[in-house]
Amino acid sequence: DIQMTQSPPSLSASVGDRVTITCRASQSINTYLNWYQQKPGKAPKLLIYVASSLQRGVPSRFSGSGSGTDFTLTISSLQPEDFATYYCQQSYSTPITFGQGTRLDIK
Amino acid sequence: EVQLVESGGGVVRPGGSLRLSCAASGFTFDDYGMSWVRQAPGKGLEWVSGINWNGGSTGYADSVKGRFTISRDNAKNSLYLQMNSLRAEDTALYYCARDYTTMVRGVDFWGQGTLVIVSS
Numbered sequence: 001d002i003q004m005t006q007s008p009p010s011l012s013a014s015v016g017d018r019v020t021i022t023c024r025a026s027q028s029i030n031t032y033l034n035w036y037q038q039k040p041g042k043a044p045k046l047l048i049y050v051a052s053s054l055q056r057g058v059p060s061r062f063s064g065s066g067s068g069t070d071f072t073l074t075i076s077s078l079q080p081e082d083f084a085t086y087y088c089q090q091s092y093s094t095p096i097t098f099g100q101g102t103r104l105d106i107k
Numbered sequence: 108e109v110q111l112v113e114s115g116g117g118v119v120r121p122g123g124s125l126r127l128s129c130a131a132s133g134f135t136f137d138d139y140g141m142s143w144v145r146q147a148p149g150k151g152l153e154w155v156s157g158i159n160w161n162g163g164s165t166g167y168a169d170s171v172k173g174r175f176t177i178s179r180d181n182a183k184n185s186l187y188l189q190m191n192s193l194r195a196e197d198t199a200l201y202y203c204a205r206d207y208t209t210m211v212r213g214v215d216f217w218g219q220g221t222l223v224i225v226s227s
Binding site for chain 2: 032034036038044049087089091094095096098100
């Protein structure tokens with residue numbers, strides 16, 4: 001199975017900050033990498049698919065990059081509604097696997 | 108409006124069985140792959156199983172392989188998960204999830220989930 005490792009596990013930041021979350025796959029997954037945002041008590045929301053494509057309706061301050069084994073999610077200027085937990089997910093092969101999540105808190 | 112409504116969750120004893128259902132509406136069901144994703148209380152997301160648009164291809168997490176079976180009925184716009192030999196570690200909120208392709212590549216729409224509790 002492909003293991004997905006996110007870093008950092010948690011992060012404190014302020015409104016307006018630029019934030020980067022990384023995700024590393026245990027083997028190459030090409031660009032079969034998705035990013036999700038989840039707020040407490042809510043279902044996750046797709047932000048980025050195939051590593052760098054912005055899901056319709058997602059603000060342009062979110063961006064993704066990477067290929068192979070190393071990927072990043074960047075939020076260019078944090079907004080209050082962005083404080084949440086973020087997950088990466090590989091869909092290169094089954095079983096599909098998620099990272100353990102990165103919790104983004106207000107500093 | 109896309110809707111995914113899960114049902115069938117509940118409390119079951121270890122070793123027991125449950126069948127989850129997901130009723131889909133607001134989109135052409137057989138244009139999409141579908142998955143079940145679960146989340147144990149206070150934990151992260153775990154993909155459980157997925158099925159392509161016509162049911163011809165399925166996949167399972169190692170933790171449920173041989174115990175769970177995914178299926179779909181495109182005529183009824185419904186997705187199912189038969190769960191047998193349930194264990195305490197299967198306790199979780201189970202989400203029905205629509206893929207953004209005909210295969211199983213990633214989820215663009217989630218239901219609200221149905222809670223499964225495995226306890227004696």
